[in-house]
Amino acid sequence: MRKDRLVNYPFVKGALRMLDLMLGIEGRWVDNHERRNSLGEASCVYASTQLTGSGRGEVALITNRRTARNLVAEMLAKDSEDVDDATLFDGVSEMVNIVAGYAKSDFSGTEYEFDLSLPSVRIVETYGAFDAIDSEYADIKTDYGTITILVRLKSSIRNTDFPV
């Protein structure tokens, strides 16, 4: 299926644009799948925002701490050693806010349009904490590591319904 017909495409676009404009780094969308068997590592940063309205659900940005710290450091033009945990969590929280906000305009005017809650961040120690059906996962590779964008829409939207 064409990538631009996938329901998580607007969110991936938002992530790529954010990486380019605000971090000055290239992201490469390398994989897309409906289920994850393993993220490959424990103790991930899970930054999410709830989608409310017709297109209700959740979008999350998931990555390991080291990658997250490097990305936030890049946003701030600082060394990663200068990014404490509070700044790290705030930074990834803002990232998912930007990604979801960017995607929101693509859904605007459709039956899947949504509003956003304020984002939240937590540390996920095991993969099972965010494994769910009806979720799309997209992996974006950067020089600092991989970011996974999770999109979970509780409405009946399907990939082939998504207006390109």
Added chain:
Amino acid sequence: MKKKILAVDDSTVMLRIISGAIEAIGFEPVTAMDGREALKVLDDNIHDIALILLDWNMPKLDGLETLKIIKEDDIFRRIPVMMVTTESDPGYVIEAVRAGAINYLNKPFSLQDLSVRIMESLGMGLSKKGA
């Protein structure tokens, strides 16, 4: 005295990014993390603030309501306001302009875009810097 620019956003990381851009063009940044705090900062710095950069989605008092309060105040209303937000739908832009915003910048943005928009909002040419 160096003029100040007030940046209002509930993200400390975003405030640091914006503050860096403000300093780079020769102004002093002052910050607030929500609309209520912004109004207090305005009270304390009323004669020094040249521009307000306002996020939309914030706790306690959001950007649009803060903008309306600013524009209804006899003293605050003279300060130009630029929205800096993830909300890109044209309806939001129209609503902000109707409430009195003079400029609108969507996140994500490059530092160059931010700097240009700030200077534009201040009525400054690209070759000019500082207060």
